[in-house]
Amino acid sequence: MNVLIDGSVLEGGGQILRNSVSLAALLGKHLTIEKIRNGRKPPGLKNQHRTGIELAAEIASARVTGATNGSCEIDFVPGRIAGGTYAADPVTAGAATLLLQISLPLLLFAPSSAPSTLTLKGGTNATSAPQIDYIQHVFLPFAARHFGLNVAVDVRKRGYFPKGGGEVHVTVSPGVDGAKLTSASVLERGAVTRIGGIAHIAGLPAHLGRTMAESATKRLAACGFGPDASVPVPVEIESKREKNEDTVGAGSGIVLWAELAGGGMIGGSAVGRKGADAITVGEEAANELIKGLEAGGAVDEWLEDQVVILMALAEGTSEIRCGKDGLTLHTKTAIWVAEQLTDAKFDITVEDSGHTVIRCKGIGYTAPGDVNK
Template identity: 80%
Template sequence: MQALQVIDGSVLEGGGQILRNSISLSALLGKPIDIRKVRNGRKPPGLKNQHRTGIELAAEIASATLTGATNGSSTVSFAPKQITPGNYTADPVTAGAATLLLQISLPILLFAPSTTASTLTLKGGTNATNAPQIDYIQHIFLPFARRHFGLNVDVDVRRRGYFPKGGGEVHVTVFPGVEGAKLTAASVLERGAITRIGGIAHVAGLPAHLAKTMADSAIARLAASGFTPDAAVPVPVEIASTREKNENTVGGGSGVVLWAELAGGGMIGGSAVGSKQKDAVGVGEEAANELIKGLEAGGCVDEWLEDQIIIFMALAEGTCEVRCGKHGLTLHTQTAIWVAEQLTDAKFDITVQDSGHTIIRCRGIGYTP
C-alpha cells in the first residue's frame, strides 16, 4: 500500500470539486488519502448528502475503506483496493446533482479492468443550479471528450428531477477501452468558425408552450447579437423545445442548455434553470447571454468545460493543449490543476497569449490500470 497523502480541502475554491477529483485519482492510482477541511470554503462547510453519496459510490467501485463519510464531516479517509466493473446505483435522496455523482465515478469506471461495459444508475437532480445540467453533459462535455480524449460513454435520461424534489434518474453506460488503452491527448488550439448552434429547452409539470417560449427567446437574443441564419455567413440555429411526460418527472421545473459547435473541434455552452422568480422569456435570454459571453471570450472551450477536462488531461498520454477564453482561468480550473499536480506526476503549463487567451498545456501521465 502506498503512503497516505493528505489533501487540504480548503485550497483555492475550497468546495466539492477537490473532494471529487481527489477521490477519483486516489481510486485510479491506488493512493490512500485523507481530505481535511472538506468544503471549507462553503457555508456550512463539510459533507452534504450529495457529496457523501458520491464518495460512497466511488468507494463501492474501488472496494475502498472509507471513514468520515457522514453529513457535516470535515475529514474523509479513502483507501482504495481494486476497481471492479459492474452495475452501480447512487441516490442522494434529495435534489443533489446526478451530474456531480457522474463526475466522481466516470474517471474510475473508464479504466475498470474489463472489456464489457459498466453501468451507473444515478438519481437526484438532473437540472439544478450550481452543477452542470444533464443536457450539458450529453451535448457538450461528452461530445468533446469523445472527440478529443477517446471516451466512449452513453447517457440516457429516464426521468428529470428538479429542485427541490429531485427524483430524476439517469442511466450511464461506460465502455472501457481495450486493456492497456490510454486516453488520447487533446489538442484544441484553433477555434475556427461557428458551424452550428444547438439547444434544448425543457419543461416538466408545466405547460408545453413555456418550453417554446424559452427556445424562441434564446433564438431572438442570439439573432440580436448577430448569430442568425440570416447573417452574411449563415449559422444554423436549432433549439428544440420539449415537455416531459407527467410520469417522467417528479414535480415541475424547466431549463435551457445551448451549445455552439466550432470548426476547430471546440464547444461553447450556455445554460439557465427556471424558477418561480423568472419568466420563460428571461430564462431563454439568460442561457443565450451566457453562450454569447462564452463565444465573445474567444476560447475553444467555455469556463465549465475548461475545468471538467483537467482530470482527463492529467491522465492522457502525451501533451494536451487547449485554448481558453480571455476571462483567465476560473478558480474551479485552478483547483482542478492543483489537485491533479498533488496526486499525479502530470505537469501543467499555463501561458497567456498577447491576445489575452489562456493556453493550458499538460504533459499527462499516460495512465493505464
C-alpha cells in the same frame, strides 16, 4: 503513501473532494482530505458528497472513514477497481451530474472489456451543477472527440429542485486492453458551425418551453448568430415537454451549445425559477452562450475545468485554448489537485492574443496490472 489534501485550498468546495477521490482510487493512493468544503456555509459533507464518496468506494473496493453528513475529514483507502452495474441516490435534489463526475474516471479504466452501467438519481437540472443536457451535448461530445471516451447518457426521469427524483442511466465503455486516453490539441477556435439546444419543461404548460427556445433564438440573432446573419449559422433549439410520469415535480430549463470548426464546444444554460418568466430564462442562456463565444476560447469556463482530470490522465501533451478572462478558480483548483496526486505537468501561458492556454504532459494512465503500464 498517505496523501493529505487540504479541502480549503482555492475554490474550497466539493470539486476538490471529487477529483481527489477519483485520482486516489485510480492511483491506489491512501487519501486523507481535511477541511472539506471549508469555503461553504455550512462546511462539511452534504448528502450528494457522501453519496459520491460511497459510490467511488464501492467501485474501487475502498475502505472509508468519516463519510457522514457534516464531516469535514475523510480517510479513503482504495482497493481494486471493478467494472459492473452500480447505482447511487442522494435522496435529495443533489446533482446526478456530480455523482457522474466522481465515478466516471474510475469506470473508464475498469479492467474489463464489457461496459459498466450507472443508475444515478437526484437532480438532473439545477443551478449548482452542470445540467445533464450540458454533459450530454457539450462535455461528452468534446471528451469523445479529443480524449477517446465512449460514454452514453439516457435521461429516464428529470428531477428539479427541490424534489429531485430524476434518474439517469449511463453506459461507460472502458478502454479495451488497457488503452490510454488520447491527448487533446484544441488551439484553433474557428468559426461557429452550428448552435443547438434543448428547452425542457415538466409539469408546466408546453408553450413555456417553446417561449424559452424562441427567446434564446431571438437573442442569438440579435448578436449575429442565426441563419439570416451575414455569416449564416444554423440554430436548432428543441422544445420538449416531459411526460408527467417521467418527472418528479415541476420545473424547466434550457441548455445551448455552439459547435466550433476547430473542434471546440461552448455551452450556455439557465434554469427556470420563481420570479423569472420563460422569456427571461431563454435570454439568460443565450447571453451565457454569447459571453462564452466572445471570450474567444475553444472551450467555455465549465468545460475548461472538467477536462483537467482527463488531461492529467491522458498520454502525451494536451493543449487547450481558453478564453481571454483567465482561468476560473475551479480550473485552478482542478489543476492543483491533479498536481498533488499525479505526476502530470501543467504549464499555463497567456498568448499575445490574450487567450490562456493550458498545456499538460499527462501520465498516460492505464489500469494497474495491465502489461503495458
